[in-house]
Amino acid sequence: MAASLSPTARTTLHRSKERGRSAREDLYAILDSGVICHLGVVVDGAPMVVPTGYGRLGDTLYLHGSTGARSLRGALEDEICVTVTHLDGIVLARSIFHHSVNYRSAMIYGRARRVTDPDERLAGLRALSEQLAPGQWDTVRPPTRKELAATEVLALSLAEASVKARQGPPGDELEDYALPIWAGVLPVRMSWGEPEPDPELSERLRTPAHVAARPPLGSLPQKI
Amino acid sequence: MAASLSPTARTTLHRSKERGRSAREDLYAILDSGVICHLGVVVDGAPMVVPTGYGRLGDTLYLHGSTGARSLRGALEDEICVTVTHLDGIVLARSIFHHSVNYRSAMIYGRARRVTDPDERLAGLRALSEQLAPGQWDTVRPPTRKELAATEVLALSLAEASVKARQGPPGDELEDYALPIWAGVLPVRMSWGEPEPDPELSERLRTPAHVAARPPLGSLPQKI
Structure with a gap:
């Protein structure tokens, strides 16, 4: 069953309401099929937007980084915003004004919590x-105590989130449809290239299946 | 000749200094081969990170949006941060700790200026x-006076910017290279799909060459 996102003032869309989605499944799907997010923090009163990794467990988003990173220190002092965006296509309209992009994006607002419980830290990582x-967690060398100590883990609740998306052909002005101008969508595809073995790698080691046959981005099985 | 970026406190990298690049050409290359940026603004004291389009002319970045958009209003009231990120690959190391991504990113900080001069507004758009x-600007219907009036154009100087990038194989701990664990890079590719004509389109209209043969992302000829 589709659970609704809890609307607050800033997650209520004021414009382009038709682009808002309200089901929690849409939020999960966008998060689960991404690789990086853009983390927004306020440092000395000014915004700072940093690309970084993330992970989701239920209704909690996990972030991590070096204990010394400015962005993470900023993230612990004030509210943050995490945005995950998938660019799906360029929308080519009959007029410049109606050019757009097809995309799916999720924005999460809140105050991050420093994770200190060892079990939750490991689960978040x-x-x-x-x-x-x-598939890598179970097949490569796990983190040492020292590596764990150097890593800050933050948790952000998905309670305050909004989802926006645009899909489909351009929406031109009625009178422009008669113009002899091509219109449509140029899709954007993200795919995996051929795995590139580390030059230091022993030739006897084959690329593991979970790397060689990683499912395409955007097609990940959905977690709940 | 490579011009240096002007370092300020926040564009001086404190960590992972080897990932910082200092040539202005690197900044231009990252910006020119992107499609969307993530715009960070402060609204009511909290950060807000919004995916949006941008354009560059010399050392000025242009942003635009509806005159009513909250993010643009926030952008005019305070400092902003614009980040453009290219994800190039997943770095698979022999230890969890050294997993990473290959990427190129540019961050621009500053105060946006509302563009009011009609010529600069048109040039920015x-x-x-x-x-x-x-190729679309010269081949589709140009903006009307009414459409222009509904559009806010902002200019952001590229004076305060930083570039970060990571490329290449994983950097594992010396003692981990002997482990029987595959390591390397799983490249991420962004490509254009087959153009999808608007269902409303007359069948006689062919896809224009600048759409059908658009150069791959990341390979755009560099402007100066």
Whole structure:
């Protein structure tokens, strides 16, 4: 059953209301099929937008980084905003004004919590790892105590979130449809290239199946 | 000749200094080969990160939007941060800790200026249009006076910017290279799909060459 997102003033769309989605499943789908987010923090009163990894467990988003990173320190002092965007296509209209993009995006607002419980820290890091590189957590060397100590893990509730999307052909002015101008969508595809083995790698080591046959981005099985 | 970026406190990298680039050409290359940026503004004291289009003319970045958009109103009241990120690959290391991504990103900080001069407004919108859909400005219906009036154009100087990038194989701990674990990079490719004509389109209209043969993302000829 589709659970609704909880609307607050800033997650209520004031414009382009038809682009808003309200089902929590849409939020999960957008988050689960992404690789990086853009984390917005306020540092000395000014915004700072940093690309970074993330992971999701239920209704919690996990972020991580070095204990020394400015963006993470900013994230712990004030509210943050996390945005995940998928660019799906360029919308080519009959008029410049109606050019647009097809996209799906999720924005999450809130105050991040520093995760200190060792079990939750590990679970959060595992979620981050699975989001970036599914299957690696169980097959490579796990983090040492020292590596864990150097890593800050933050949790952000998905309670305050909004989803926006645009799909489909251009929406031109009625009188422009008669113009002899091509219109349509140029799709954007994201795909995996051929895995590139580390030059230091022993030739006997084959590319594991979870890397060689990683499902295309955007087609990940949906978690709940 | 490579001009340096002007370092300020926040564009001076404190960590991972080897990932910082200092040539202005790198900044231009990252901006010119992107489609969307993530715009960070402060609204009611909290950050808001919005995906949006942009265009570049020399050392000025142009943004636009509806005159009613909250993000643009926020952008005019305070400092902003614009980040453009290209995800190039997933870095699969022999340890969880050294997993990473290959990427190129540019961050621009500053105070946006509302563009009011009609010529600069048109030039800025043209730059935005060319960034999103090269070749369309000269071939589709131009904006009407009413459409222009509904559009806010902002200019942001590229004076305060930083560029970060990571490329290449994983950097594992020395003792981990002997582990029987595959390591390498899973490249991420962005490509154009087959153009999808608007269902309302007359069948006699062929897809224009600048759409059908649009150069791959990331390979745009560099402007200066």
